[in-house]
Amino acid sequence: MAGSTLIPSGDFRTSYAEDTTVFPTRTGRNAMIAGIVLICFAPYVLGEYTLSLLIQIGIFGIAALGLNIVVGFTGQISIGHAAFFGFGAFTSAYLSNRFGIPVFFCIPLAGVVTAAVGLVFGLPAARLKGLYLAIATLAAQYILLDFFARAEWFTGGSVPASAEPFSIFGYSLRGDKKYFYVVLAYVVVCYLLVTNLIRSRDGRALIAVRDHYLSAEIMGINLTKYRTLSFGLAAFFAGVGGALYAHYNQVVSNEGFGIDRSIIFLAMIIIGGLGSIMGTLMGTAFMVLLPESMEWLSVALRDSPIDQFLGLKNNIAFLREMAIGIIIIIFLVFEPDGLAHRWRQIKAYWKLYPFSH
Amino acid sequence: MLRIAATLSHKGRGEEPRNSRLSNSMNTQLLIQLLVNGLVVGTLYGVVAMSFVLIYKATQVVNFAQGELLLVGAWVCWALLTKYQVPFWLGMPITLVFMFVLGIAIQVVILRPLIGEPIISVIMVTIALSTVFSALMKWMFGVNLQPFPSVFGTQNVNILGLQVQTVYLMSLAVSVAMMIGMAWFFRFSKYGLAMRATAFNQQVAQSLGISVKNVFAMAWAISATVSAVAGVVVAVVNGVSAGLAFYGIKVFPAAILGGLDSVGGAVLGGIIIGLLENFAHFLDSEYLHWGNLYEIAPFYALIVILMIKPYGLFGTKDIERV
Numbered sequence: 106m107a108g109s110t111l112i113p114s115g116d117f118r119t120s121y122a123e124d125t126t127v128f129p130t131r132t133g134r135n136a137m138i139a140g141i142v143l144i145c146f147a148p149y150v151l152g153e154y155t156l157s158l159l160i161q162i163g164i165f166g167i168a169a170l171g172l173n174i175v176v177g178f179t180g181q182i183s184i185g186h187a188a189f190f191g192f193g194a195f196t197s198a199y200l201s202n203r204f205g206i207p208v209f210f211c212i213p214l215a216g217v218v219t220a221a222v223g224l225v226f227g228l229p230a231a232r233l234k235g236l237y238l239a240i241a242t243l244a245a246q247y248i249l250l251d252f253f254a255r256a257e258w259f260t261g262g263s264v265p266a267s268a269e270p271f272s273i274f275g276y277s278l279r280g281d282k283k284y285f286y287v288v289l290a291y292v293v294v295c296y297l298l299v300t301n302l303i304r305s306r307d308g309r310a311l312i313a314v315r316d317h318y319l320s321a322e323i324m325g326i327n328l329t330k331y332r333t334l335s336f337g338l339a340a341f342f343a344g345v346g347g348a349l350y351a352h353y354n355q356v357v358s359n360e361g362f363g364i365d366r367s368i369i370f371l372a373m374i375i376i377g378g379l380g381s382i383m384g385t386l387m388g389t390a391f392m393v394l395l396p397e398s399m400e401w402l403s404v405a406l407r408d409s410p411i412d413q414f415l416g417l418k419n420n421i422a423f424l425r426e427m428a429i430g431i432i433i434i435i436f437l438v439f440e441p442d443g444l445a446h447r448w449r450q451i452k453a454y455w456k457l458y459p460f461s462h
Numbered sequence: 463m464l465r466i467a468a469t470l471s472h473k474g475r476g477e478e479p480r481n482s483r484l485s486n487s488m489n490t491q492l493l494i495q496l497l498v499n500g501l502v503v504g505t506l507y508g509v510v511a512m513s514f515v516l517i518y519k520a521t522q523v524v525n526f527a528q529g530e531l532l533l534v535g536a537w538v539c540w541a542l543l544t545k546y547q548v549p550f551w552l553g554m555p556i557t558l559v560f561m562f563v564l565g566i567a568i569q570v571v572i573l574r575p576l577i578g579e580p581i582i583s584v585i586m587v588t589i590a591l592s593t594v595f596s597a598l599m600k601w602m603f604g605v606n607l608q609p610f611p612s613v614f615g616t617q618n619v620n621i622l623g624l625q626v627q628t629v630y631l632m633s634l635a636v637s638v639a640m641m642i643g644m645a646w647f648f649r650f651s652k653y654g655l656a657m658r659a660t661a662f663n664q665q666v667a668q669s670l671g672i673s674v675k676n677v678f679a680m681a682w683a684i685s686a687t688v689s690a691v692a693g694v695v696v697a698v699v700n701g702v703s704a705g706l707a708f709y710g711i712k713v714f715p716a717a718i719l720g721g722l723d724s725v726g727g728a729v730l731g732g733i734i735i736g737l738l739e740n741f742a743h744f745l746d747s748e749y750l751h752w753g754n755l756y757e758i759a760p761f762y763a764l765i766v767i768l769m770i771k772p773y774g775l776f777g778t779k780d781i782e783r784v
Binding site: 379 | 768
């Protein structure tokens with residue numbers, strides 16, 4: 106995951122295993138493990154509010170990871186990711202309420218069911234590419250939203266569906282402190298899965314489809330298979346994320362799975378860096394913290410002239426929407442490779458400090 | 463009786479009781495009225511789709527912010543007419559000039575740096591633009607529906623036994639006039655020729671002395687202006703609200719049906735989608751009672767078209783063989 110810039114000069118890779126290793130340096134691996142261990146203590150150190158932010162970053166990070174597979178690694182465009190996220194949330198709630206399946210199994214099951222739906226909507230992807238696909242997923246977004254509103258047996262219609270709290274073997278985990286570990290476990294597993302997927306034969310095929318689909322096909326890669334597969338995978342992670350979201354909030358309402366949420370997911374991976382796994386998490390953190398920091402800012406600016414001019418109290422929602430849009434534009438124009446690229450540059454700078462040239 | 467369906471914001475459920483109250487003998491009457499309605503809405507979709515296709519054809523950019531251009535145009539005109547008490551004959555040209563400049567500004571400031579970037583970046587930038595504009599408009603003008611000052615005296619005209627309000631005739635007339643104007647522009651004006659040349663092949667056009675940069679900016683400017691006219695027309699009929707931007711989404715079924723790079727196809731696609739929408743509404747209110755069908759029918763149509771005939775009725779087929 107560290108960039109090639111961190112490898113000492115003269116250290117040439119002589120085998121494929123070395124070339125595709127997850128951590129090219131031992132320090133990188135140790136730092137990652139230390140980071141995960143450190144964050145395990147977060148519930149004891151951090152307050153409720155910070156913890157809830159971390160949980161949100163984890164949940165949305167998993168869903169955004171799915172989107173990064175389809176957009177960043179396979180080069181297809183999906184504007185309907187939030188609908189799949191919502192579908193996973195409703196499925197998990199439905200499975201646990203209707204069939205009494207323990208929540209522990211519901212979450213991966215919701216992922217599988219959502220993946221099946223994703224494959225159905227991925228079928229156009231077999232024939233379409235680029236902007237046609239973008240438009241097809243836009244239609245999927247509206248059709249699924251309409252389905253949520255219509256299918257009362259599944260979603261509860263206008264009444265929000267309730268979701269059971271998370272439980273393992275009859276021991277239920279209530280509250281943010283315990284749920285944090287559930288989310289953390291899922292984040293670690295999902296990110297490891299995707300990192301390894303990209304190193305595998307299938308992952309390389311996905312990247313080949315992105316880089317040049319005609320060349321990929323000439324090399325014997327089945328375009329239809331991999332395009333559809335990437336959609337299924339994206340939907341799977343969206344479903345898992347949605348299920349975690351459902352059991353975190355314990356209610357699933359129709360709100361919050363609209364096109365604006367899809368745009369936020371896209372913003373996460375663009376800001377983080379398309380085709381960068383750790384970047385996804387950075388982008389998610391950025392997008393979760395952005396509205397919060399605007400909130401803090403508006404509190405800090407209360408009754409100042411700026412506040413009176415902008416009418417912050419009433420208009421913060423609109424300003425937040427605008428900020429999201431403006432930040433996407435700024436990143437696309439000035440930093441198309443996202444935070445992951447910036448992070449690599451910072452690391453390279455300090456690696457070579459003080460002789461950076 | 464007649465109304466323009468698409469501006470019902472996003473909640474179309476409220477008005478079912480009124481239609482189901484109509485007795486069965488009114489069936490044909492209702493159907494005809496809905497179809498006329500579909501024609502009126504459809505031509506407006508056609509105009510918006512036309513300006514969408516214009517941008518796509520000239521600059522290869524899929525503009526997800528087309529609906530917001532309508533919205534901005536309508537709000538600007540509304541603000542001029544009500545807040546600054548400008549008469550309509552003056553307010554409308556000011557709006558158009560404003561939109562012309564806005565279109566150029568969007569192209570020059572935001573899209574020009576992205577030339578040559580992957581398609582996802584360009585699409586995302588227009589999506590982000592639509593977020594920015596819709597939030598900005600909500601911030602500046604609020605979220606409530608504002609009635610447009612009456613520009614024309616509203617009367618009912620009796621055409622073939624149907625009561626048709628003059629505003630709808632006005633809407634139809636303006637739409638058709640814009641289509642004819644566009645056709646004239648492309649066929650006979652110098653800029654139109656330059657645009658067609660650029661759409662055909664950018665490199666060749668450039669080598670023949672056409673400033674592709676100018677053409678790109680001009681495409682955005684014209685598209686924004688035409689959208690603003692459509693926006694004002696809808697606003698005159700229904701008032702201004704954020705729901706206007708939904709026209710921008712309805713453009714996709716229309717443009718895909720017609721073929722993404724065909725101006726005539728966009729117009730036809732718009733009319734067909736308008737008719738389809740109202741026909742779905744008729745089926746829904748009379749027989750199926752599913753509710754909300756007319757909102758969603760165009761998207762089902764969109765998926766079906768993409769599966770069967772992805773290049774639409776008149777689109778250029780992009781054939782690739784390995």
